[in-house]
Amino acid sequence: MLSRKGLIPEDYLLTRLAEDVLQPKFKAKQGKARFVAKNGACNVAHTNIREQGRFLQDVFTTLVDLKWLHTIIIFTMSFLCSWLLFGMIWWLVAFAHGDLDQRGDDFVPCVTDIHSFSSAFLFSIEVQVTIGFGGRMITEECVSAIIILIVQNIVGLVINAIMLGCIFMKTAQANRRAETLIFSKHAVISVRNNKLCFMIRIGDLRKSMIISATVRMQVVRRTTTEEGEVVPLDQIDIHMDNPVGTNGVFLVSPLIISHVIDKDSPLYELSAPDLLHEDIEVIVVLEGVVETTGITTQARTSYVSEEILWGQRFVPTVSEEDGMYAVDYSKFGNTIKVPTPCCSAKQLDEVGGIAQFKLKEGVTLRASVRRRRGTMAVRRSRIESQ
Known part of the structure; x- marks a missing residue:
């Protein structure tokens, strides 16, 4: 029976809170590479790409994908190169018009107070960053100088727009929001509603919600077709039985996402002894829209056969305290053993x-x-x- 102040059965209260203490220690099999790491990074290396120019056709995305150090270097070098380029142009304009020579008081230069390349470079900086110190200014003497002033202003605005937009996108990337979307360390297989189910637990640490959150699962395994073709990474979608009964989940508290192992499931013929020797990987993808920014985010993780616990289920984490529901994340990944047949779902159906x-x-x-x-x-x- 559930008490009035707690939704957790009393036998669960005897379990320890540390997840790593409860779970057995497994060592990854040697030679088995994960397709998706636990943190969601894809373990795929792209080699022998001959058409490198395709990355330059999408310069903005390439800049966003670069590391911060490379972005800062490109940001700095783009401004320095533009200042030096237009500084050289201003110096050539002044040299062609004779502004560098000493003339009388009645001489009108193209740009005042330009006597060397250093002064032309300083004038280029003042024009592009719209800083006017009052000493150097353009006059009506040279039409070419006016055209160069317009071109430099346009180039400066374009560089500012690209680089500031790139920095904004890097700081507001969707994977930053995914850092607070968590998955259970282990997946479990046990009986739920008289059916053998594969279950994981997901949660969101922030109070701002993920709108239209959906969960997808795939089984990645090595398969062989009827014609003898070997598919090293065959991705098989598996049907999800979301707790709210629809394709979306209301991720306001930790949820247990289950997959009923039926005849259409790729885990249908998998038993507890087979799980110890089978090289399978279950990929879980959580997608949704960030409520505060409206940006679509995605969190990923995977479970290999060593991280799937047979005959266990998750401990409840939600309790009622003082008229509100409290979530104890110290029990997020805790599991307990439950009676579960060791045979496969196929044998159960038989x-x-x-x-x-x-x-x-x-x-x-x-x-x-x-x-x-x-x-x-x-x-x-x-x-x-x-």
């Missing part, structure tokens, strides 16, 4: 389902108990006769 399996197990158990009782009675009679 014997008539989980209900018939429990019935047969109960009959076998009662028969064994009766045999034990009969043996004990025979032993007692022999002792009494002696």
Whole structure:
């Protein structure tokens, strides 16, 4: 029975809070590479790409994908190169017009107070960053100088727009929001509603919600087609049984996402002993729209066969305290053992389902108990006769 102040059964309260203490320690198999890492990074290296020019056709995305150090270097060099280029142009204009020579008071230069390349470079900086110190200015003497002034202003605005937009996109990337979307360290397989289910737990640490959140699962395994073609990374979609009954999830508190292992599931023929030797990887993808920014975010993780616990289920994390629901994230990944058949879902269907399996197990158990009782009675009679 559930108490009024707590939604957690009392037998769960005896479990420890540390997830790593509860779970057995597994070592990854040697030679088995993950397709998706636990943090969501894809373990794929792109090599022998001959058409490198395709990246330059989408310069903005390429700049956003670069590391921060490379972005800052490009940001600095773009401004320095533009200042030096137009500084050289202003110096050439002044040299062609004769502004560098000493003239009388009636001489009107193209740009005032330009006497060397250093002064032309300083004037280029003042024009592009719209800083006017009052010493150097353009006059009406040269039409070419006016045209260069317009061109430099346009170039400066374009560089500012591209680089500031690139920095904004790097700071507001969707993967930053995915850092607070968490997955359970292990997946579990147990009986739920008289069906064998594959389950994981997801949660959101922020109070701002993920709108229209959806969860997708795929099984990545090595398969062979009927024609003998070997597919090293065959991605098979598996159907999700979301707790809210629709394609979207209301991720205001941690949810257990389950997959019913039926005849259409790629895990249909998988049993507990097979899980120890099967090289499979289950990829979980959580997508949604960030409520505060409106940017679509995606969080990913994966579970290999060593991280799938057979015959366990998750401990509840939600309790009612003082008229509101509280979530204890220290129990987020905790599991307990539950009675679960070690056979596959296919074998369960062959014997008539989980209900018939429990019935047969109960009959076998009662028969064994009766045999034990009969043996004990025979032993007692022999002792009494002696």
